[in-house]
Amino acid sequence: MSYELIAGLMFATMMLMLLTGQRVFGAIGFVAAFAALFLWGTGGSEMAFSSTIKLMKWYPLMTLPMFIYMGYIMSESRIADDLYEMFHVWMGPVHGGLAIGTILLMVVISAMNGLSVAGMAIGATIALPELLRRGYDKIMVTGVIQAGSSLGILVPPSVVLVLYGMIARQPVGQLWLAGVFPGLLMAGLFVIYIAVRCRIQPNLGPPLPAEERNVPWSTKFRLLRAGILPLLIFFSMTGLFVMGVTSLVESSAVGATVATLAAWIKGRLTYKVMETTIRNTLGVTCMFMWIILAALAFGAVFDGLGAVKAIEFFFVDAMDLSPWGVLILMQLSYLIMGMFLDDTAMLVIVAPLYVPLVGVLGFDLIWYGVLYTITCQVAYMTPPFGYNLFLMKAMAPPEITLGDIYRSITPFVLIMIIGLGIVMTFPEIALWLPNTVYGK
Numbered sequence: 476m477s478y479e480l481i482a483g484l485m486f487a488t489m490m491l492m493l494l495t496g497q498r499v500f501g502a503i504g505f506v507a508a509f510a511a512l513f514l515w516g517t518g519g520s521e522m523a524f525s526s527t528i529k530l531m532k533w534y535p536l537m538t539l540p541m542f543i544y545m546g547y548i549m550s551e552s553r554i555a556d557d558l559y560e561m562f563h564v565w566m567g568p569v570h571g572g573l574a575i576g577t578i579l580l581m582v583v584i585s586a587m588n589g590l591s592v593a594g595m596a597i598g599a600t601i602a603l604p605e606l607l608r609r610g611y612d613k614i615m616v617t618g619v620i621q622a623g624s625s626l627g628i629l630v631p632p633s634v635v636l637v638l639y640g641m642i643a644r645q646p647v648g649q650l651w652l653a654g655v656f657p658g659l660l661m662a663g664l665f666v667i668y669i670a671v672r673c674r675i676q677p678n679l680g681p682p683l684p685a686e687e688r689n690v691p692w693s694t695k696f697r698l699l700r701a702g703i704l705p706l707l708i709f710f711s712m713t714g715l716f717v718m719g720v721t722s723l724v725e726s727s728a729v730g731a732t733v734a735t736l737a738a739w740i741k742g743r744l745t746y747k748v749m750e751t752t753i754r755n756t757l758g759v760t761c762m763f764m765w766i767i768l769a770a771l772a773f774g775a776v777f778d779g780l781g782a783v784k785a786i787e788f789f790f791v792d793a794m795d796l797s798p799w800g801v802l803i804l805m806q807l808s809y810l811i812m813g814m815f816l817d818d819t820a821m822l823v824i825v826a827p828l829y830v831p832l833v834g835v836l837g838f839d840l841i842w843y844g845v846l847y848t849i850t851c852q853v854a855y856m857t858p859p860f861g862y863n864l865f866l867m868k869a870m871a872p873p874e875i876t877l878g879d880i881y882r883s884i885t886p887f888v889l890i891m892i893i894g895l896g897i898v899m900t901f902p903e904i905a906l907w908l909p910n911t912v913y914g915k
Contacts, residue, residue: 504769510776540760541727545734547752552738561698571673571680574619577602578665581623585630595624599870612679618883625852630658639844642826649909661894704737798836809850845905849895856884
């Protein structure tokens with residue numbers, strides 16, 4: 476049996492197991508272990524051990540539980556409630572202002588947690604009921620919350636970029652900085668779309684009534700202070716890291732500590748909040764570590780088979796594609812897989828194949844990490860199994876059907892694809908900030 480056929484069988488078996496509902500790390504790890512034993516006998520068991528040691532030695536992995544903890548402590552202590560009230564008062568008088576404020580809220584939340592789940596939970600429980608009560612179109616606002624929450628995996632401190640950095644062996648700090656301007660670009664495109672559409676169709680996003688707009692300036696400035704704590708948390712974490720005061724791991728610890736102090740200052744650091752936060756942090760962290768471990772073992776077997784060289788030969792020589800043609804084909808494959816898999820599963824399945832090929836084709840791996848993450852944003856929202864679609868259905872009120880949720884994402888998916896095209900066409904949008912900070 477040729478190595479190419481073995482690699483194809485490994486990939487097909489893994490996809491089949493995933494489609495039957497097996498856990499991601501179980502499916503990937505089982506295929507890797509079985510293939511290693513089949514190919515190299517009992518010596519193949521050393522691959523799992525080697526991957527474990529490699530994982531334990533990867534110092535930046537310590538940031539993972541810190542960022543997950545920070546996201547949950549901010550969510551459970553309801554600091555986001557204060558932020559939304561601030562955006563409500565300041566943006567309410569504008570057509571579509573509350574929807575625009577929701578996008579801005581998601582940007583701030585994304586800059587504090589690095590996950591899309593926290594943004595989705597906050598948007599669905601705080602913003603969605605208020606938007607519906609104010610007469611906003613249910614289809615539009617459902618799309619707004621899903622699109623806004625997806626920014627959590629692009630804006631630093633993105634956990635997805637941390638995982639990409641682990642698998643692609645790229646500096647997490649540079650990946651974070653590379654995600655800043657693309658994330659703001661995506662948020663800006665969302666805001667422009669909402670503002671233009673609500674100007675053309677005012678009934679979709681009516682402004683606040685006159686009596687609610689007449690809020691004293693003293694109240695407005697008091698509410699503006701709600702944004703100070705999140706800014707302090709973001710600066711204590713990302714700002715100190717960029718300035719070189721703290722290392723990556725130290726910045727994550729500082730961010731987690733300041734988030735805890737913020738909850739304590741607000742008088743919301745209760746036993747229940749801490750218990751829920753720690754339980755969720757432990758569960759999510761362990762899940763990510765098992766997935767990374769399985770991915771490293773799978774990648775080691777694939778690399779040993781020479782599958783990367785085979786993929787390179789197929790794309791470049793057999794199909795006679797240009798480097799850009801290969802890159803576009805990769806992104807299309809991510810979009811298709813995203814209809815069935817989550818971002819982590821996609822990363823661990825194809826990163827061992829795509830990342831080395833991207834380097835061989837002469838593309839920047841930091842820039843490609845941003846492209847991958849934007850594609851994951853789109854994948855989060857594409858039927859039939861988009862992650863955010865089902866999260867929204869689980870959290871939305873009964874009057875919002877699954878059909879409404881599917882229809883709501885169409886314009887935002889198109890906007891994301893436009894944003895992806897802009898970042899692909901102008902790589903400096905992603906690369907300028909890390910190159911400037913790191914002196915490249």
